[in-house]
Amino acid sequence: FGIIGCPVSHSASPLMHNTSFFELSMPSVYVPFYVKPENLADAVRGLRALGIAGFNVTIPHKETVLSFLDEVDPFARKVGSVNTVVNQEGKFVGYNTDGYGFVASLKEDLNFNFYGKSCVVLGSGGAARGILGALGEASLSELTLVSRNKKKAEALRFLIPDISFSAIQYDSEDLVECLSKADIVINTTPIGMGGLSEKSPVDNFSWVSTNQIVVDIIYNPRYTYFLKEAQSHGATIVNGVGMLAMQGVLAFKHFTQKDGSYQSLKKVIENSDLMI
Numbered sequence: 001f002g003i004i005g006c007p008v009s010h011s012a013s014p015l016m017h018n019t020s021f022f023e024l025s026m027p028s029v030y031v032p033f034y035v036k037p038e039n040l041a042d043a044v045r046g047l048r049a050l051g052i053a054g055f056n057v058t059i060p061h062k063e064t065v066l067s068f069l070d071e072v073d074p075f076a077r078k079v080g081s082v083n084t085v086v087n088q089e090g091k092f093v094g095y096n097t098d099g100y101g102f103v104a105s106l107k108e109d110l111n112f113n114f115y116g117k118s119c120v121v122l123g124s125g126g127a128a129r130g131i132l133g134a135l136g137e138a139s140l141s142e143l144t145l146v147s148r149n150k151k152k153a154e155a156l157r158f159l160i161p162d163i164s165f166s167a168i169q170y171d172s173e174d175l176v177e178c179l180s181k182a183d184i185v186i187n188t189t190p191i192g193m194g195g196l197s198e199k200s201p202v203d204n205f206s207w208v209s210t211n212q213i214v215v216d217i218i219y220n221p222r223y224t225y226f227l228k229e230a231q232s233h234g235a236t237i238v239n240g241v242g243m244l245a246m247q248g249v250l251a252f253k254h255f256t257q258k259d260g261s262y263q264s265l266k267k268v269i270e271n272s273d274l275m276i
Contacts (some may be wrong), residue, residue, distance in 0.1 A: 001030040001255060003060035004043055004065075008032045010220075012274050013056050016248040019268050020260035028053070028256075035061065044068040044092070054086045054255040057094075064124060069094045079159065081126060084251040095254055098127075099134030101247030102217070106264060109242050112184070112213065114138035120182040122146045122151040122201045123189035124167075127217060131188060136160035144178045146170060146201075170202070178256040180207035185230075187216040192224030200226040208233035219244055221273055241269050 009032065017030035033055075034046060035043040040061055047055060057065050062081040066072055069085060072094040076082045082094035106112040119140050121128055123145035135143060142164035147153035155165035168174055170271045179202070191201045208214070214230035219240035227237045245265040252260040 001028060001054050002047075002052060003030070003058060004033045004035040004047075004054040004061055006034060006036050006060060008034050008035075008058065010274070012244055012269050012272070013058075013059060013248060015254060015268060015272055015274070016245065016260075016265045017255075019265060020252050020258075021086050021249075023261065023264060024256075024258055026256065026258075037061070037064070040064060041068060048087075048090075049057050049094065052087060052106065054084070056251055057083050057085060059126070066094060068092070075099075075133060079129040081129050083130075083247065084254050086254050095251075096130050096133070097247040097250035097254070098243070099130035099132070101245075101250050102131050102243040103134045103138055104211075104250070105242030105246040105262075106215070106238065108246065109238065110213065110236070111116040114140050114184075116141045117183040118142050118181055120144045120146060120179055120185045120246075122185070124149070124156055124188045125189065127190075128188040129156065129159065131186065131217075132156055136163060142166075144168060144182070146172075146178075175202070176204055180209070182212065184213040184215065187214075187218070187224075187226055190218070192216060192219045192226050193220060197221060198225055200224070200229060202226070205229045205233050208235045210234035212236070212240065216240060217243055219269070223272075241266055245269060 008095040014030050021028045065082050070091040074093050076096035081096050081171050084095040084097050086093050136159050140163045145153040145167045150169050187201050190199050191199050208230050212235045214235040216224050216227050217240040218224050231237045249260045249262050
């Protein structure tokens with residue numbers, strides 16, 4: 001098994017899956033493959049030729065890999081993103097476990113149920129699509145999508161067809177009010193990691209209350225500026241480790257039909273040098 005991406009050396013997937021293989025005494029191994037965008041077609045052909053049992057897909061290939069697969073799961077097709085590919089007797093079948101992993105991790109860690117809740121999602125990029133798709137099946141009461149580009153956000157309405165939906169820009173006068181009314185606020189943008197570690201997707205935290213959950217899907221750093229500020233104002237905060245571990249558990253199930261340990265994977269990630 002393996003993962004393709006560019007870059008890929010930072011990925012926690014080899015650590016997670018090899019941990020699960022070890023714990024279940026499976027004679028399997030999981031390795032990273034650095035694949036530049038221009039080499040994606042050749043890479044997929046090579047993986048076919050090698051008979052790889054399955055592979056994960058990370059940036060920037062999650063959308064473009066679809067055209068090289070034999071089948072794509074309806075949910076992955078809907079969100080337009082694949083992060084897991086299984087070799088089913090020579091047929092490459094694509095799935096997306098990101099969004100379902102996100103929802104399942106919050107249920108596991110906080111016993112949080114999205115039913116009837118109000119949600120604000122920050123960001124309308126690739127990371128948001130899988131999460132929005134899963135939230136569209138989670139019986140929310142309403143969802144507000146915040147983006148730099150309102151039209152881009154509105155174009156994702158189809159992912160949540162049965163939920164009260166609105167799209168606004170970060171500079172909207174309604175932003176603080178929307179945030180203050182939300183039961184849960186989720187950052188799906190990369191603002192807070194790498195060279196943006198001292199920045200936040202929002203600058204005003206007057207909206208935060210003690211009965212809110214604030215989530216950042218970034219896991220490195222462990223606590224982004226966004227989370228630190230939300231916590232200092234009384235919110236319950238959640239970083240991206242749970243989503244990372246749970247999407248790995250779901251991918252492992254697709255790969256092997258076996259159940260990996262969510263808590264074990266969370267622990268191994270948190271104790272690794274991936275976390276700062």
